[in-house]
Amino acid sequence: MIIVVMGVAGSGKTTIGTMLASALGCRYLEGDSLHPAANVAAMARGIPLTDADRAPWLAAIREQMVSAVEDGRDLVVGCSALKQVYRDTLSTGLPAVFIYLRGSPELIRSRLLEREDHFFEADMLDSQLDDLEEPRDALVVDVSPPPAVIVDLILKQLEARMDIREFTDIDELSERAAETAATVITAAVELRGRCALMLSGGSTPRGMHEILGSRFRDAVPWPSVHVFWSDERYVPHDDPRSNYRMARETLLDHVPCPASNIHPMPTSFDDPAEAARAHEATIREFFGDASPRFDLAVLGMGADGHTASLFPDAAELEERERWVLSVTADAEPPTRLTLTLPLLTSSDVTWFLVTGSEKAAPMARVLAGDASLPATLVQRGAGRVVWWLDREAAAQVDSMSASSSAKGGDAAD
Numbered sequence: 001m002i003i004v005v006m007g008v009a010g011s012g013k014t015t016i017g018t019m020l021a022s023a024l025g026c027r028y029l030e031g032d033s034l035h036p037a038a039n040v041a042a043m044a045r046g047i048p049l050t051d052a053d054r055a056p057w058l059a060a061i062r063e064q065m066v067s068a069v070e071d072g073r074d075l076v077v078g079c080s081a082l083k084q085v086y087r088d089t090l091s092t093g094l095p096a097v098f099i100y101l102r103g104s105p106e107l108i109r110s111r112l113l114e115r116e117d118h119f120f121e122a123d124m125l126d127s128q129l130d131d132l133e134e135p136r137d138a139l140v141v142d143v144s145p146p147p148a149v150i151v152d153l154i155l156k157q158l159e160a161r162m163d164i165r166e167f168t169d170i171d172e173l174s175e176r177a178a179e180t181a182a183t184v185i186t187a188a189v190e191l192r193g194r195c196a197l198m199l200s201g202g203s204t205p206r207g208m209h210e211i212l213g214s215r216f217r218d219a220v221p222w223p224s225v226h227v228f229w230s231d232e233r234y235v236p237h238d239d240p241r242s243n244y245r246m247a248r249e250t251l252l253d254h255v256p257c258p259a260s261n262i263h264p265m266p267t268s269f270d271d272p273a274e275a276a277r278a279h280e281a282t283i284r285e286f287f288g289d290a291s292p293r294f295d296l297a298v299l300g301m302g303a304d305g306h307t308a309s310l311f312p313d314a315a316e317l318e319e320r321e322r323w324v325l326s327v328t329a330d331a332e333p334p335t336r337l338t339l340t341l342p343l344l345t346s347s348d349v350t351w352f353l354v355t356g357s358e359k360a361a362p363m364a365r366v367l368a369g370d371a372s373l374p375a376t377l378v379q380r381g382a383g384r385v386v387w388w389l390d391r392e393a394a395a396q397v398d399s400m401s402a403s404s405s406a407k408g409g410d411a412a413d
């Protein structure tokens with residue numbers, strides 16, 4: 001995971017970032033150390049940096065972030081990242097979490113004036129505050145408490161983090177999800193030369209698929225996209241219940257994704273367990289010696305909290321070696337193939353698309369950390385998880401969040 005500790009100069013990025021990296025057992029990268037000399041000189045003379053000045057600096061930081069992701073290392077980065085466009089430049093296609101150190105200008109100015117050797121002059125603070133666009137989807141922490149308290153709060157928030165995005169209805173959700181998926185898929189191809197995309201079944205993803213297959217037919221480098229599934233019903237691929245058939249009808253028959261890039265779970269073996277072993281061999285061949293790492297997984301959640309075809313209390317939830325299993329579930333149809341938790345938590349970015357009033361109760365249980373739900377186990381084990389909810393599915397989550405911020409007292413104000 002990549003953590004970017006952001007905020008204006010004097011907000012404590014170096015202190016907090018260093019302590020956080022130490023607590024997480026990973027490296028801290030001081031973003032300011034990557035400023036070109038001309039930027040350092042300009043700031044020392046009190047000349048505010050422009051977007052053009054910051055471009056090479058952001059590129060140098062992103063290079064370090066990409067390298068950490070490729071090496072499978074966590075990394076904490078200290079970077080002001082004042083504008084959304086800077087944050088997008090740094091993080092697109094990467095499992096990055098932003099932590100915004102927020103403080104009053106008075107407090108921050110007083111801290112800057114206490115510093116001697118920093119090349120940044122306190123009177124530059126105003127230009128940084130002018131540039132600052134407070135982030136939409138960052139963890140926000142107030143910088144008033146002592147550093148140790150701040151770091152402890154961050155660690156707690158990281159552990160409980162649920163990135164929940166609420167939309168009016170499934171149509172708006174599908175539009176936004178398709179737009180974002182197109183960006184993530186394209187960024188993955190730019191970064192790695194290919195995108196490993198994991199789709200799921202059910203009905204919720206249909207809208208997003210249809211928009212990707214129409215509005216984004218030409219925008220996404222589909223010839224470099226490889227498609228896998230989180231699970232499959234053990235029925236022929238032309239059966240109306242087939243997840244593969246659903247994806248073909250709504251997306252894959254409309255985009256130039258080569259057949260060799262489409263990896264459906266096989267359902268023609270007499271023995272589903274043999275089909276599972278065959279598909280596991282396909283996935284292992286695709287990733288070769290590298291650890292499996294999908295660029296984007298799009299999952300759903302059932303009203304009982306199942307995801308893929310991992311159901312509550314299922315023995316398959318304990319599997320840590322196999323990547324694909326055949327299961328018999330109390331669902332229609334009962335026989336299925338499913339990825340196991342090691343694979344379902346192996347994506348840089350994992351999405352849950354959840355809509356409808358019957359999902360409100362399980363959503364609240366996931367938010368409360370109910371580990372009896374398979375969806376909670378994926379939330380906990382995966383890197384960056386984003387929940388795409390319509391208003392109905394978010395109903396109980398909203399009330400829980402409101403009550404928890406009320407409990408938070410001043411901190412939430």
Ligand code: 6PG
Pocket residue numbers: 200201202203204205230231232233243299300301302306307308309
């Ligand atoms: C499947 C899916 C399954 C699905 C959930 C939610 O094969 O059914 O992979 O995990 O995502 O059951 O389904 P809906 O989107 O239809 O609610």
